[in-house]
Amino acid sequence: MIDWKNVEGVVTLTMDDPSASANTMNDAYLAAMGAAVERLQAEKDDLKGVVITSAKPTFFAGGNLQLLSRIQPSDAAEVFETVEEVKRQLRILETLGVPVVAAINGSALGGGLEIALACHHRIVADDNRIELGVPEVTLGLLPGGGGVTRTVRMLGLQDALMKVLLQGQRMKPLHALSVGIVDEVVPAGDLLDAAHRWIASYDGDAKQPWDRDGYKIPGGTPSSPKLAAFLPAFPANLRKQLKGAPYPAPRAIMSAAVEGSQVDFATASRIESRYFVSLATGQIAKNMIQAFFFDLQAINAGASRPSGVPKYQARKVGVLGAGMMGAGIAYVCAKVGIEVVLKDVSLEAAARGKEYSEKLLAKQVQKGRMTADQVAEFLSRITPTADPNDLAGCDLVIEAVFESEELKQKVFAEVAGVVEPDALLCSNTSTLPITSLADGIDRPDDFLGMHFFSPVDRMQLVELIVGEKTSDRTIAKAYDIVRQIRKTPIVVNDSRGFFTSRVFGTLVMEGAAMVAEGIDPVTIERAATAAGFPAPPLAMLDEVTLTLPQKIRDAARAAGDNAGAFDDHPGMAVTDRLVNEFDRRGKAAGAGFYEYPEVGAKYLWPGLWKEFGPRTEIPVADVRERMTFAMSLETIKCVEEGVLRSVADANIGSMFGIGFPPLHGGALQYVNAYGLPEFVVRARELAASYGHRFEPPALLVRKAEVGETFG
Numbered sequence: 011m012i013d014w015k016n017v018e019g020v021v022t023l024t025m026d027d028p029s030a031s032a033n034t035m036n037d038a039y040l041a042a043m044g045a046a047v048e049r050l051q052a053e054k055d056d057l058k059g060v061v062i063t064s065a066k067p068t069f070f071a072g073g074n075l076q077l078l079s080r081i082q083p084s085d086a087a088e089v090f091e092t093v094e095e096v097k098r099q100l101r102i103l104e105t106l107g108v109p110v111v112a113a114i115n116g117s118a119l120g121g122g123l124e125i126a127l128a129c130h131h132r133i134v135a136d137d138n139r140i141e142l143g144v145p146e147v148t149l150g151l152l153p154g155g156g157g158v159t160r161t162v163r164m165l166g167l168q169d170a171l172m173k174v175l176l177q178g179q180r181m182k183p184l185h186a187l188s189v190g191i192v193d194e195v196v197p198a199g200d201l202l203d204a205a206h207r208w209i210a211s212y213d214g215d216a217k218q219p220w221d222r223d224g225y226k227i228p229g230g231t232p233s234s235p236k237l238a239a240f241l242p243a244f245p246a247n248l249r250k251q252l253k254g255a256p257y258p259a260p261r262a263i264m265s266a267a268v269e270g271s272q273v274d275f276a277t278a279s280r281i282e283s284r285y286f287v288s289l290a291t292g293q294i295a296k297n298m299i300q301a302f303f304f305d306l307q308a309i310n311a312g313a314s315r316p317s318g319v320p321k322y323q324a325r326k327v328g329v330l331g332a333g334m335m336g337a338g339i340a341y342v343c344a345k346v347g348i349e350v351v352l353k354d355v356s357l358e359a360a361a362r363g364k365e366y367s368e369k370l371l372a373k374q375v376q377k378g379r380m381t382a383d384q385v386a387e388f389l390s391r392i393t394p395t396a397d398p399n400d401l402a403g404c405d406l407v408i409e410a411v412f413e414s415e416e417l418k419q420k421v422f423a424e425v426a427g428v429v430e431p432d433a434l435l436c437s438n439t440s441t442l443p444i445t446s447l448a449d450g451i452d453r454p455d456d457f458l459g460m461h462f463f464s465p466v467d468r469m470q471l472v473e474l475i476v477g478e479k480t481s482d483r484t485i486a487k488a489y490d491i492v493r494q495i496r497k498t499p500i501v502v503n504d505s506r507g508f509f510t511s512r513v514f515g516t517l518v519m520e521g522a523a524m525v526a527e528g529i530d531p532v533t534i535e536r537a538a539t540a541a542g543f544p545a546p547p548l549a550m551l552d553e554v555t556l557t558l559p560q561k562i563r564d565a566a567r568a569a570g571d572n573a574g575a576f577d578d579h580p581g582m583a584v585t586d587r588l589v590n591e592f593d594r595r596g597k598a599a600g601a602g603f604y605e606y607p608e609v610g611a612k613y614l615w616p617g618l619w620k621e622f623g624p625r626t627e628i629p630v631a632d633v634r635e636r637m638t639f640a641m642s643l644e645t646i647k648c649v650e651e652g653v654l655r656s657v658a659d660a661n662i663g664s665m666f667g668i669g670f671p672p673l674h675g676g677a678l679q680y681v682n683a684y685g686l687p688e689f690v691v692r693a694r695e696l697a698a699s700y701g702h703r704f705e706p707p708a709l710l711v712r713k714a715e716v717g718e719t720f721g
């Protein structure tokens with residue numbers, strides 16, 4: 011696991027776990043590092059220095075998340091012991107009295123960076139594939155291998171918290187150098203020589219700054235005047251950033267850092283371990299590890315991509331419709347080097363779509379992230395046009411014209427004979443069923459739904475919708491394109507509203523239903539934010555417009571198909587009245603659940619109090635759970651109906667596409683963590699109080715009875 015090589019008194023420790031493709035903090039590592047530090051201690055009088063490096067493409071991948079995700083509260087004492095052992099070893103290394111240097115040949119994240127932080131010097135290979143950082147916060151954890159204690163002592167409280175610990179940023183080598191968590195960036199081929207040179211030139215006793223006499227934390231401790239001014243505002247800022255959502259990791263990180271800065275190293279380190287254990291034994295870290303590590307990894311590794319289809323790379327895309335969505339799609343495609351033909355009804359309209367990219371790029375130039383030449387090159391890839399013939403040579407078409415089946419079929423017909431004969435045909439429709447849309451399209455096997463979210467440049471998710479005739483080859487190609495534009499694809503089967511819009515609909519319509527019952531709209535919005543929803547339901551309904559549920563209902567009625575529609579949903583009474591009686595259609599129209607004054611922030615329309623009701627109060631827990639349960643129950647129906655093809659797609663889709671609170675790790679992980687039998691009981695209670703839509707689906711009841719989970 012750790013190779014030992016002593017050349018003229020310089021020991022190189024090369025980490026190389028034979029059981030895995032990356033080094034992680036498992037039992038083998040602990041045993042090997044334990045033996046290595048013991049031997050270093052025994053031989054230290056004869057040593058000139060130690061180099062730590064890795065034989066893997068990554069330096070060290072961090073904690074073992076498989077193990078971490080299985081930890082139970084009853085394991086707390088054992089976890090504490092293990093973390094303390096990791097730290098004991100690293101502490102021996104940094105107090106050995108011999109200079110120790112990390113030669114970071116590949117990514118060092120989490121525990122990997124923590125090993126490097128315990129070295130006296132850190133040198134990184136100049137390779138932009140390398141990432142450095144402690145992303146634990148994004149998994150509901152804190153860096154418990156000394157990461158909090160050492161970064162605070164290296165950088166000071168403010169920088170450690172703001173630049174490293176609370177954002178969990180993954181930094182490229184030069185960025186890490188500017189932040190100060192590494193000391194040198196050298197050409198990859200020179201890495202080991204640079205490490206040896208540093209040892210050879212090392213003069214004095216090898217000690218960390220914090221082990222030297224008179225050491226003071228940079229920027230001071232909480233009692234020093236500068237920090238005394240900064241720190242009191244910090245919890246409030248954090249609360250604001252988290253919008254009151256109960257994320258324990260940022261709070262624990264802050265407490266460990268602040269408390270640890272006021273005591274000696276050993277005590278700080280133990281405080282950090284205690285906070286780590288409290289997070290690692292809790293449910294939120296498990297939820298977040300499941301979703302943001304395992305589910306995401308499964309999706310990115312192609313779990314939902316049909317196998318046996320050669321990898322596809324798009325070269326030239328025709329985007330039909332240069333409105334809000336088409337303009338965004340053109341931008342994300344051009345960004346990765348795909349040539350874009352952007353077509354609208356007139357050249358002016360198409361050019362306006364291109365202007366959207368110009369605006370986004372101007373911001374990049376302003377921030378110093380792009381040069382004028384790079385912008386010019388980027389923009390040269392987007393050709394606006396009104397002529398369908400300009401789509402000649404396109405191997406991919408993404409349609410984003412108005413939401414009309416007839417129009418969509420017409421624009422595909424216009425380009426059918428122009429584009430490559432096997433071009434992939436995608437529609438960005440948000441509501442029209444893919445199978446019936448395909449009926450009017452040549453080559454329906456090459457056609458599928460490619461549902462982007464707004465704003466396209468920022469939203470990570472793309473929902474691929476498989477119609478009855480969509481071929482596996484088409485799904486695989488579409489999957490590849492989504493990865494090519496560096497987004498995350500989920501694959502679902504066709505259904506009205508697909509997966510995301512259906513589940514999103516249950517959330518916003520539940521908000522409307524509560525308004526109908528006379529529940530204070532402020533309570534509804536606040537409960538959602540405090541539950542961890544990035545945006546509350548009434549505000550979101552305003553964003554998507556209040557006429558959308560009406561359109562979906564009307565289309566469903568016309569098609570005689572009620573799945574995914576809201577025909578008998580009590581929230582419809584509110585949206586119908588707001589639209590028909592008060593002409594309040596949502597944000598774009600300037601009035602909806604909210605008022606949108608020209609100056610100042612939006613506020614809830616006071617008329618809501620007057621028009622709906624009588625005023626009722628229900629427990630806040632019910633307000634919160636009506637939203638999370640409505641979404642999870644609809645998600646389970648999507649599994650039951652075969653709309654969803656995998657649990658990973660459900661979890662990632664519900665968080666990335668429709669804002670299911672990330673602390674629950676997605677809509678099905680929420681049900682798993684709640685416990686299926688308990689979820690059934692609670693769903694029945696909600697059904698008895700608030701309506702039959704909360705009745706648990708048969709699949710859920712069956713799984714609860716036989717002790718299964720979604721997984």
Ligand code: NAI
Nearest residue numbers: 331332333334335353354355410411412413438439440464
């Ligand atoms: P938009 O109204 O901003 O843009 C539509 C564009 O299509 C307009 O520029 C229009 O001139 C153009 N167009 C109309 N007829 C055309 C034709 N024959 N040839 C070429 N272009 C034509 O609409 P938006 O919001 O961009 O939506 C486009 C599609 O994306 C719709 O199907 C919508 O349901 C879907 N969608 C919208 C989302 C949103 O948040 N706005 C999210 C996801 C999907």
